[in-house]
Amino acid sequence: MSRQARWLSIGVGLLFMLSIPLWVTSSFYLRLVNLSGITIIAVVGLNFLTGETGQISLGHAGLMGIGAYTAAILETAHHWEFWSGTLAAGVITTAIAIIIGYPTLRLKGHYLAIATLGLGQILWLIFSNWRSATNGFDGIGQIPEPHIFGFSIANDFAFYYLITVFVAAFVYLAIRIKASSFGLAMIAVRDNEMAAEAMGISATTHKVLAFSLSGLYAGVAGSLYAHLFTYISPDAFTLDLSILFFAMLILGGLGSILGSMIAAVFLTLLPEWLRFLDQYYMVLYGAIIILVIVYMPQGIMGVLKNWRRWKLFRATQPSEPLHGG
């Protein structure tokens, strides 16, 4: 793509994004769009750990829950503001991710999967049973609406723009981090840990940092989630959500930020499109995941890449013979 074409497509994309609330008039669908935005933040965060550093986390819903509960408790019981509550959610989730990450990230693959699965479960137990703080299964309601520069973000229309700003900022940050030397070091750890260590890259440090970054994203996503729904309960942060995040990463194509964003939106909307299937939906959802892994091992981005290569191939085919490579 030429420089102008790239800027043009970014501009068109931006306009499209900004116009969404104007033509998605159903508040129900706008709520789903907002939820997709929050999911994008969480999944792009998880991508640091799973996509770029190659480590698995099946406890990510728990981290998002920490963010949601932190913001909810501070703002309902202690009357904090949206910004300070969200900041605290991000900071506390990051801190807990570091504390959790240090012992568990020394493990690999399966062990890490099982350890994070257990941690997600412990966090769920704490949300459900620490009644004095989390109100147990009754959950926390009446989470105050954000006030920003005198505007109160009280409906999904206003929320859309708030979430868009957050998504843009966090995705931009993710792109910059991925392109930085730190991002390259994480990818090196994923591709060959021993070689990375030989180059002077500490694998454990990079894994813990990737995990804490994904914790920051999960914490902020959790806080936004709490404000969007104004009510949270332990059942919002179960293993199923962790699996969903993981499925979004794989479906998008491991390591691709754009792919995980597309998959996050797709898998958030899919249950609504297939609502008529009722309880059969979850069966189909599981089957779709297996089919995708088997037939699209590189995910959505892999398909797009192949398609582009194929178009390029067709365009060059008649006029000149293809040279090797």
Next chain:
Amino acid sequence: MEQIVISGLAMGSIYALIALSFVLIYNAVGVVNFATGEIVMLGAFLGTTAITQLQLNPVLAYIAACALMVFFGYSFNLITYYPLRGQSFLPIALSTLAASIIMRNVALIIWGANPLSMRGVLGSGVWHLGTVVIVPQNIVIFIVTLVLLVLQHLFFTHTRWGRMMRAVAQDQDVAKLMGIKVNLMIGLTFAYAGFLGGVAGLLVAPIFFVTTGMGFAVAMKAFTASIVGGFGSIPGAIVGGLFIGLVEILGAAYVSSVYKDAFAFIILILVLLVRPQGFFGEKIAEKA
């Protein structure tokens, strides 16, 4: 106290069987089967249907349920592992997770959301042995587990098929060079793992409520047990299972029953920090 220890060890035997189910698969193909809990659940539901709903002869019912689980284990391999063999850990982990979602929801559609209960082979009363009260199902659990472990040991060490399966677990390439049908052996390992999970489900059904969520709870403890015992180690899975069973029930009795499910994980974290290779295991921080 005695009752507590007995039920802890009985639950521990169940964990040991489930831990074995996925240690065997892990050894054979290097993959953790995250649907192990749902295999246990399926065994329990099949047993409940056969015995409580269809009123079959118990012997016939148990045999039918076990046979179905063997068949299921083999099919499970064909759907979730075989098409992905040779891929890395992440996609295969997701594939077994997706299988667990499918199984849980199919069970929900077939058996509904209400908990079912199953009668044990020795009835549902209790026995009094002096001052000690014994739940007969616990004795059944001990006996079945013990017999199964002895048979399994004999099978793996003294039969041709058992040795072929172990050879595949040790080195697939060399096994193939020796003329062993590697994919068939892997399929059989999955079938046997399905059988083990099914037996665990049949054994645990009379002392638990049979629900679609039961598998996850027991499988998490069994995962923990196998890490505590030393991942990949068969004696480790057994000792770890008994250990977790005891810790859990003692913790529930003397510390807090609400956080009963958390004790296993606290032990897990402690073990990972202090002795990550477990009681008997390999050094897990270094194994890919």
